[in-house]
Amino acid sequence: MATARTSAQITLAVWKALFLREAVNRLSRERLSWLWVLLEPMIHIVFLMFLFEVVRIRVIGGINTVVWVMVGMLAFFMFRRPGLQAMNAVGTNQPLFGYRQVKPVDPVLVRAGLEGFLMLVITVILLLGAGMYGYAVVPADPMSVMVALLGLWLVGVGFGLAGSVAVELVPELGWIISMAVQPLYFFSGVIFPIAAVPQPYRDWLLINPLVHGLEVARLGFAPHYQALPDTSIAYLYGWALVGIFSGLALHIRFARKLAAR
Numbered sequence: 001m002a003t004a005r006t007s008a009q010i011t012l013a014v015w016k017a018l019f020l021r022e023a024v025n026r027l028s029r030e031r032l033s034w035l036w037v038l039l040e041p042m043i044h045i046v047f048l049m050f051l052f053e054v055v056r057i058r059v060i061g062g063i064n065t066v067v068w069v070m071v072g073m074l075a076f077f078m079f080r081r082p083g084l085q086a087m088n089a090v091g092t093n094q095p096l097f098g099y100r101q102v103k104p105v106d107p108v109l110v111r112a113g114l115e116g117f118l119m120l121v122i123t124v125i126l127l128l129g130a131g132m133y134g135y136a137v138v139p140a141d142p143m144s145v146m147v148a149l150l151g152l153w154l155v156g157v158g159f160g161l162a163g164s165v166a167v168e169l170v171p172e173l174g175w176i177i178s179m180a181v182q183p184l185y186f187f188s189g190v191i192f193p194i195a196a197v198p199q200p201y202r203d204w205l206l207i208n209p210l211v212h213g214l215e216v217a218r219l220g221f222a223p224h225y226q227a228l229p230d231t232s233i234a235y236l237y238g239w240a241l242v243g244i245f246s247g248l249a250l251h252i253r254f255a256r257k258l259a260a261r
Contacts, residue, residue, distance in 0.1 A: 011059075019113065038087055045069055048073065082153055082157060086109075086112040086115070088167065158242070158244040165258065209238075
């Protein structure tokens with residue numbers, strides 16, 4: 001005699017099925033899609049390394065420029081990819097909402113989780129590759145690095161939750177949000193060190209939680225890195241919690257409208 005499943009068991013089963021579906025679609029949607037998942041952050045890193053090589057900058061904040069660029073870029077992608085991919089999860093999974101077990105919030109959370117997992121794998125692969133070329137890519141404080149990456153991923157989850165509701169209610173917001181994310185390369189300290197920005201503009205940039213995540217990640221790789229003194233991992237997680245709870249509240253408020261579109 002079959003026993004009735006609990007709500008938690010049903011949710012986990014839905015997430016497992018969605019995770020497998022999203023993984024297959026993400027890696028085999030087009031020819032060599034799986035390769036582009038790896039190449040995209042690598043291209044960004046190589047381009048920045050080339051720029052710094054041209055201007056002959058070997059050290060930033062007391063650490064090797066290659067390590068500075070690689071850690072910053074991978075940390076930024078830990079926010080960017082989950083956030084942007086999760087933002088479009090509701091529309092692409094619309095047919096599944098005919099099943100009462102599947103809620104609009106489910107594909108958003110699953111896609112954010114998948115992208116976070118893929119970025120973690122990519123981070124390990126690229127750091128191992130850099131290590132084979134002789135760069136010091138072994139973190140001095142692995143726990144700090146993991147805490148920073150987790151915080152950046154959680155900020156991306158909150159961004160994706162809120163954005164997924166916004167783009168479904170007002171489709172025009174999709175390209176506006178995507179365009180607005182691009183300048184974050186400059187404002188998050190991915191391309192240039194925030195410490196080099198004069199006051200009061202530096203304090204303005206510190207409002208951005210991504211700056212704090214990138215600085216903590218770099219500090220975890222090199223304790224002698226001259227990080228900003230106002231860096232706060234608590235500030236990063238505060239933004240993450242606000243974003244996630246706000247996004248979940250929006251999904252609860254507009255659940256029926258999202259499922260009926």
